Amino acid sequence: MTYQEKKSIVSVITVILLFISFWLYMYPQHPEGGLESAETFRYWGYFVIQLTLVSIVVHIIISIIFNIVFRMTTREKEPTFADELDKLISLKASRNSFFVFIMGFLLAMGSLVIFEPSQVMFMILIFSGFLSDLTGSVTKIYHYRRGV
Amino acid sequence: MGKNLVGNHIRKLRFNHDEMTQQQLADKVGVTRQTIVALEKGKYSPSLELAFRIAHAFNLHLEEVFFYQDNTKK
Numbered sequence: 001m002t003y004q005e006k007k008s009i010v011s012v013i014t015v016i017l018l019f020i021s022f023w024l025y026m027y028p029q030h031p032e033g034g035l036e037s038a039e040t041f042r043y044w045g046y047f048v049i050q051l052t053l054v055s056i057v058v059h060i061i062i063s064i065i066f067n068i069v070f071r072m073t074t075r076e077k078e079p080t081f082a083d084e085l086d087k088l089i090s091l092k093a094s095r096n097s098f099f100v101f102i103m104g105f106l107l108a109m110g111s112l113v114i115f116e117p118s119q120v121m122f123m124i125l126i127f128s129g130f131l132s133d134l135t136g137s138v139t140k141i142y143h144y145r146r147g148v
Numbered sequence: 149m150g151k152n153l154v155g156n157h158i159r160k161l162r163f164n165h166d167e168m169t170q171q172q173l174a175d176k177v178g179v180t181r182q183t184i185v186a187l188e189k190g191k192y193s194p195s196l197e198l199a200f201r202i203a204h205a206f207n208l209h210l211e212e213v214f215f216y217q218d219n220t221k222k
Contacts, residue, residue: 002182083179084195085186144182147191 003078004086007066008140014062015055015137019130022051036118044122051126055133089143097136104128154193156214158184161206177201 026047031039067078082090108124162168170184177198186192187202194202194214203213 002185004180004182079180079182081180083183084198085183085192086180144186147186147189148193 002144003070003076004089005141005144006070007063008137008144010062010066011059011137012134012141014058015130015133018055018058022054026050040119044119047122048126051129085148088148089140092143092148093136093139096139097132100135101128101132104131153217154214155190155217156187156202158202158213159188161208161213165206173202173205176205 029043031037031043070076070078079086104124105128108121108128111120111124112118158173162170162173170181170188174181174184178201179198183192183194183198187194199210199214203210206213
């Protein structure tokens with residue numbers, strides 16, 4: 001298995017574990033009271049910002065650890081640049097990722113149209129963000145294994 | 149996924165050039181070893197520029213390294 005495939009698999013595992021653990025950590029902190037209160041909106045805003053920041057930091061840390069482990073186990077240096085195949089696969093991954101997020105965004109707006117509480121809209125938005133991240137990594141694994 | 153119609157003789161040519169490794173060829177043409185692996189397995193059709201660079205690395209013409217396999221013509 002190549003560096004890129006391993007890195008994508010690690011990314012998938014990281015995204016899943018991070019999302020589940022963050023959700024389990026944050027969900028009990030959901031404020032009591034009305035679903036449309038200012039406190040609830042503040043909670044969801046805090047949720048999204050914190051998840052974004054935490055996931056950036058975790059991805060950087062995991063990437064550094066992964067590179068160290070990769071060097072130690074394979075005695076190879078990780079690629080220091082992205083060539084045309086990497087860029088092409090990255091573009092396809094971004095395309096699929098954006099598609100999933102846009103679908104989630106439209107679904108979230110649809111939930112408002114059918115008078116669902118704003119909480120549902122936030123949940124769909126956050127979940128589609130998770131799914132889009134996952135889709136990007138899975139697309140990379142698929143194309144590195146099956147070709148372009 | 150579309151079937152890859154561009155074939156190549158890279159593996160054979162590497163062998164004939166002092167058993168050049170995939171990494172050595174990758175360094176010569178400025179790509180990662182992963183891309184050479186994908187090319188040899190027929191999982192990727194290179195850009196024209198990369199195809200020329202690979203042909204130059206072996207001091208050969210493009211057609212001597214790459215070939216087009218059109219399965220629709222009988």
